[in-house]
Structure formats: structure tokens, C-alpha cells
Amino acid sequence: MIGFLVRRILWIPVVLLAVTVLTFMLSQASGHPEAAYVAEDAPPEVVEQVIKRYHLDEPAVTQYLWYLKNLLRGDWGISRSSSNLPVLEAIKEYFPATLEVALLAILIAMLISLPLGIAAALNRNGWIDNVTRVLSLAGVSLPIFVSALLLQYFFFFKLQQAGLFHFPLGGRVTLGLIIDHPLKRVTGMYVLDSLLTGNWSIFFDSFKHLLLPALSLGLASTGMLTRITRTSMLDVLNEDYITVARAKGLRESRLILTHALRNSLIPVITILGLRLGRILGGTVIVETVFFFPGLGHWAVGAICTSDSASIMGFVLLISIIRSLLNLVTDLGYSLLDPRIRCE
Amino acid sequence: MRNRALGKWGLLVLLACSVVLTFAVATFGQTIDTDATYTYIRKAECKSLDPHNAKDNYSLVILGDIFQRLVQVDYEDVSVLVGDAAASWSISEDGLNYTFHIREGLKFHDGSDLTAHDVKFSLDRMILMNGTAGLAARYNSVLGAQDYISSGMTQADADAYLAAGGVVVEDDYTVTIHLLQPNITFMNLLSLYSDIVSEDYVMANGGLVPGEENDFISRNPMGSGPFTFVEWVPGQRVVLERYEEYWEGPANVKRVVAEFISEASVQLLKLRSGEADVIDLAFSDANQVLDLETGESLFPEIQVLSYPLLRQGAVFFNFAVSPYDDVRFREAISKAFPCDLFIEVVLYNMFGNRINSIIPIGMPAYPTDIPVLENDPAEAKALFEAVGWTGTLDMTIRSNNATSKQLALMMKDSIEDLDVGITVNIEELNSSTFVGQMRAGELDFWNNSMGAQSPKADHVVDGFLWSNGYYASQQSFVNEEIDALFFAARAEQDQEARNAMYHEIIALANALYVNIPLYQDHSLAVMGSWVGGWKSSPLLWDRRSYFIEKYEQ
Secondary structure (H helix, E strand, C coil): CHHHHHHHHHHHHHHHHHHHHHHHHHHHHHCCHHHHCCCCCCCHHHHHHHHHHCCCCCCHHHHHHHHHHHHHCCCCCEECCCCCEEHHHHHHHHHHHHHHHHHHHHHHHHHHHHHHHHHHHHCCCCHHHHHHHHHHHHHHHCCHHHHHHHHHHHHHHHHHHCCCCCCCCCCCCCHHHHHHCCCCCCCCCHHHHHHHHCCHHHHHHHHHHHHHHHHHHHHHHHHHHHHHHHHHHHHHHCCHHHHHHHHCCCCHHHHHHHHHHHHHHHHHHHHHHHHHHHHHHHHHHHHHHCCCCCHHHHHHHHHHCCCHHHHHHHHHHHHHHHHHHHHHHHHHHHHHCCCCCCC | CCCCCCCHHHHHHHHHHHHHHHHHHHHCCCCECCCCEEEEEECCCCCCCCCCCCCCHHHHHHHHHHCCCCEEEECCEEEEEEECCEEEEEECCCCCEEEEEECCCCECCCCCECCHHHHHHHHHHHHHHCCCCCHHHHCCCECCHHHHHCCCCCHHHHHHHHHHCCEEEEECCEEEEEECCCCCCHHHHHHHCCCCCCHHHHHHCCCCCCCCCCHHHHHCCCCCCCEEEEEEECCCEEEEEECCCCCCCCCCCCEEEEEECCCHHHHHHHHHCCCCCEECCCHHHHHHCECCCCCCECCCCEEEEEEEEEEEEEEEECCCCCCCCCHHHHHHHHHHCCHHHHHHHCCCCCCEEECCCCCCCCCCCCCCCCCCCCCCHHHHHHHHHHHCCCEEEEEEEECCCHHHHHHHHHHHHHHHCCCCCEEEEEEEECHHHHHHHHHCCCCCEEEEEEECCCCCHHHHHHHHCCCCCHHHHHCCCCCHHHHHHHHHHHHCCCHHHHHHHHHHHHHHHHHHCCEEEEEEEEEEEEEECCEECCCCCCCCCCCCHHHCEEECC
16 A cells, blocks of 8 residues: 555656646747747847846757756746736635635535436436436536536526526626625635635625536536446445345335445545546636636636746646546545555 | 718817717716726736836736826827926926926825935836836936946946936935937836836835846835725736825725726626726627617617727738838738728728828827828739739738737738739737747738827837837838938927928838838727716826716716
């Protein structure tokens, strides 16, 4: 187990190094990285100074080594597309918003897919199973941006048109409200911070803003999770120990909840860990549609302005998170099922 | 709002009428809400709130609310400058010494006095910092500045600059700027980039290191303008609050919020719901708020203004690349392009007017009697055939500019329709790559629109036609006759004589087809009917929020 852990941990820097090489090579493709640093009509002297300051006139390998050295020192560069913040500062600013959406999305996905998957398994080939199958297929097939736009259309436009309670079109919080009720930063996650500081106006408002982006991200994972829950549950229900328990007269509800469910969740949890990584990647689209100021929104802005430091920072961060999530998933898998040994 | 056929004065009268009529309707019989928050949405976020290292419009509009400059543009007539922090000023006869008398009693937002020492510190700081916005180079006529900018910017270089005595404090409320050579645009420069920071505040927060930018100041500005800085939430908003002690009296709104949202439809929804007061739409999105046939607003709660800017769109060539080095080829391209149709179809005759020169309408030096470059497909075809070049032209545009894209498509069609063996390939680049390639002289054929810094033609000729100017050097364009006229005009104190020289320069440039000046941009201001006090400045660098009024609904 420890050997496995050490090996997995040692692989992470290798993966990250490969990511930095790839992103650095791509950043060189634009040809004029200095243009992102200076004003459009900046005089040649200023352009020269920027080129020298950031070693842009040196060979690509030397530039990469400078980049790597700075990276290790905690200097990830300057995010020119985001008010000239250092990239790490920008990540600190935007990441809590993305984490908030991603966590709620995974919660929504679980709350929808687990009951549906179990119900489908228990009613195998019945109408619930068939309906679930169709819904899962739709969930897997529907691109995130389509579900996001549909949610906006129904829960903002249509409800607003009908004069009913409606969700906000986008953003993170109502502007007038946060100005009148300033939120003290604790974690950077508005819902959590407002809860911790008892700022109830912001709590309800930020939760309202969070729901549609999280729902559209969560729905994208629901289809697959429902199918996996169903399959896993069916496998477990066909196990001998379930037949024995049923023969001994154990109540069906107890049988399902205490004996079958726990074991059927092992593959589901594995997938959940991996989905969280995908959900973080999916925020690029959702945050753009809902103009939600998180990492994805920041990354799109960086791409549109050739802000290579921010793009490389974003890709590196997502790589770190996914590497860690994979590690945690593998470990969690072996902990949940002692029969599985990590080798 | 149709103004294509109007001349200079017609355009200006139209502008005045549109503004006056709109606000006469909007303001009649309404009560101003002095506790209101004024929210305006911008398409992009400001880059820096350090006034000595910011040059983008998104930052400058916010900085105009926070800081005072020595002088500012008069909104009624942009060719006139009025005092801001400076109560009065005098210029020596040789044009080398500018003495400013600072208003007494001005206070920064922290309560400290604004004195001549702060003015000197601010100007010196702009030069010594020499930030990436490139503002220091604009002050290269200040004594000692050019040597410093060209140096390694060490502490010794900074000391040498300070010893040169470019900016001298005469007493607590008098400061003199000494120039190396006369510069007729120097006062205009001060109206744009002379924001005054508190020396004590800067020195207590990161100080002044030669050649280094100050991150703290860029995120925590403190000035003496009508609004104090409250917060900047990256990616979301900047919030300002009314400064009650402002020397001209407190502003009409209590709070100003600049919100950053790129999506036009979202901006419009926010405006219609009253969450925003003014939004930032591009012409390509104008159909969301305007009936493009009548020019009327589609919504009763929304008012729309369009007014000409000192900003022009043109097509450029790289003279170092064949076939653009042949004047007949450039002339053929000019004659092939149906500019009137472009203004009618793409700019709806509302968002742009035809110009005959790279000097736009509204500048005193605008050459009224020079004809526009006419569309003549038959002659264009004859010229292309006379040159005999066939192949593919690469036209480069910015990917985020819908107008530019439409222009390129129309250019492609108009040339290819002549059937002379020439095809046009349109290459879209994002803005920074476009600028990087343009600066490096790697573009062959491109279109761009650029705003003037002041109503002085000197700025335009400097950038576009002087051989070492910003755009001309990217085009590898060199013309000694134009250069000589440019420097003669710069030294000429008589306005009439100067204008005659600019006229000669434009005639030469048009004959050579240095570039193809096509249209003058208009600004689109979209706001709620409850908003008044909007000031329309053709320079775009306006201080808007101080004048804004919001009416109780």
C-alpha cells in the first residue's frame, strides 16, 4: 500500500512537468508574447524592456527553464487578462467560485442519480427503468452549453415573463445587494462565507445564483452516474449473500439500504472522483454562459487575449487537481473494499 | 440619425441637437435621486488603476472619476482646455516652460493637502516608473526624460533625470515644467495623463522604484477626484463612492459601479431590468436596441445616442511587400472598395461617416476641400491589369471586431468580383497577436480603427504619416516631403499656417495611397431613460460619472 502510494505520488511531478512542457510549447505558437504585456502603441523602448524583463528574446529552452524556475519559486507570472494580478492571486480569487459550483454540481448529480439508479435496478426492465434509461441517454448526449441555455430560458426568461419567481440570469450575486451587505471573505465561497458570517441576504442570493450553473454541470454527470449505480446495484443484488439474506427473511428495505447499497457504491464513488475533475473542466463552458466569475470564466478571457501566463496557470492547476483526485480515488477505492489491494 | 451626407458643421449641429433633445426629454420634470448608485457595464475589465501606468479606455474612465489632472478637456468644446487641479497656467514665449498655479485647498481622499510637490512627484513618477502602458515616452520632451527612458533606469539614471530639473517646484502651489523642445501638443498630453497622486500615500505603499511598477497602487488608487475608491473585485466590478469634499462640489450620485460583462444580451437584460444604467454595446449589437431603419429605440425605457468620435477606420499596406509597393496597386484596392455601401450596410449610416483623410472631422485641421477616395470598379480593374499581379492577398483583421470583419469580407468580394486573378484570404488574429505582428512589420494588408488622443492633427500625422511614427513605421512607409512638412507644422505657432501644411500632407498622402481612410467611428451610448447628465465627448476619454444624474422613478 505504501509502496503504491509513494509510486503514485512520485508520478505526479512527472505528469505535471509534461503538462508544463506542452503548455509552454503551445504558448510559443502565438509568436509575439510581448504584445500581451504592453499597450498597443507602446514605444519600442518599452517593448524592448518587456522582452528583456521576461527573457522573451532568449531561446525557447532557456525561456522554459526561466518559467520553470519561477514556477517553483511560486511566481506563476502575471495575469494580463485579469487586471494584472499575479496568476496565483488570480487563482486564489477565482478558484473558490468554481469550487463552489463544482461541489454543488456533484451533490446535485448524486442526489439525482443515486435514487434513480437504485429505482431502475429494483424495477429492472420496468417503466421506471425505461424512463431512467431514456433520461440517462439524454443526459449523456446533451452538451453542457445546451442544458445551460435551456435552464436560462426556462428558469429565467419564461418564469420572468410569467411574472413568477425566477432564477437570476447569471453572475455570482446581485450587485446592489452585495454593495449594501458587504461580505467578509473567509474562504472566498460566497455561500459558505455568508453562512459562516450570518449574512443571510447574501446567502440566499448567492445560492440562487449558484443553482442553475451547478444544475447544468450536475445534469451532465447524472446520466452516467445513474447507469453505473443501476448496473452496480444489479450486480450486487445477484450476489449469493443477498440471496441468502433474502432467504433468511430480511426486510427488503433493510436488505437494499444496508447490504446492497454500500457495496454497490464502490464503483460509483470511483466515478464520482473522476467526474469532479471533469466538472472542473466543464466550468469553462458553464461559467461563460452564466458569466459566473470563476476559473473557467477567467481562462476564457485569457484565451481570448493570448494571456499565456494565465492559460498555463489554469491548465497546470487543473492538472494538479485531477492528479490528486485520481490518487484519492484510487486510495478511496481500496479503503472501501479491503479485497482490493493497491499494487 | 442619418448623417452620411452631412458635412463637418452639420455633423456637429446634429450631435449637439441629439444630446440636447434627448436630455430635454429625459430630464423634464424629474427629481434627482442623490442617494442613487450609478451602474455602468463595460465589455472588458480595466487593466490597472495606477494612473501612471494605464492607457486603456476601461481604466481611464474609472481613473477620471478618482483623480484630478492638471488640466482637462472642456466638454462643450474639446479643442479648449480648462483648469482642473491647476487654477491657471502660463507658457513662456519660446514654448519651453510651462508654469502651473495649483488651486489652494484641494485635498486628497485621505484628507491630506494636494500641493505642487504632489504634482512634481506625479509627473516624475510617470517618467521614472516607465511602465508598460508607455506613458513615459509621451513625456520625452520634458528635460532629462528621453535620456532616462533610453537608459538602464537605475537609481543613478533616475538621479540624473531629477537633477536635469524637468519638473521644478517654485513654491507650495506653483510648479514649472521645462521642455527640451517646444511641443504644441504638450497641454493636450497633460489633459490626458497628468493624474495627481499623493506623494505620501505612494511612498507609504511600495514607494517609487525606477523602472518598476507598483502593484499596490495599481489596485488601491487614491486621488482627489469626485469619487473615492472602495473596491475592485477582479472579473466583476469596481466600486467608487462620492467624495463630499470635491472642490467643484459633490457628485449627483452617491456611488458608481463599473461592472464587467462581455455578453451584449446580458448587458441589455440588466439595463431593461434597471440593474444597470448605461451599457456598452458594439455597433454589431445595435439591432438589439435600435430600429435600424428609423434610428428609434426599440424600448421606451431605453435611450440611445450615437455621436462622432475622433476615431477613424482605415486600410493599411506594407510598403516593403510586393505588390503593395506599387502605388497603382494601392489605388486599385482603394477604387475597388465600395465605401459608401459599407457605411450604409454595415454602419447603417448611423455609426460612421465618410472621411476624406486620416485627419477626422472635428479636428480644426480637417481638410474640407479634399475629395474622398471614390469607388470606381472599372478603373480599379484597369489598374490591377496594368500592374499584372495575380495571386492571393492576405488581409489580417482582429477577431474581436465585427465591423473590421465585415469590412474585410466586403473588400474580399469587391476585389474578387473584378475577376483579375486576385483572391483575398482573410486571417483573423486575436488582438494581442495582431498587434504583435503589426508592430513587427509582419502584416501585409490589414484594417484597423484608431482613436485620436487629442483634437490636434499633430497626433494623427505623428502616428500615421511621419516615417518614424507608430503606424507608418509598421508600414515601412518613408516620405521625406511629408516628414519635413510634419516638423514644420509642429514648430509653426500660427494655426492657419499649420492647417495649410496639414492640408498639403493629406493631399500628398492621398495621392500616394499611404492608407485608405474610410470612415469615422461613432460612439453608441445606450442608457436608461432615468439617466441624465451624459456628456458626449468625441475623445472617449471623458469623465462621465461626475455629471450623471439619476431620476427617481
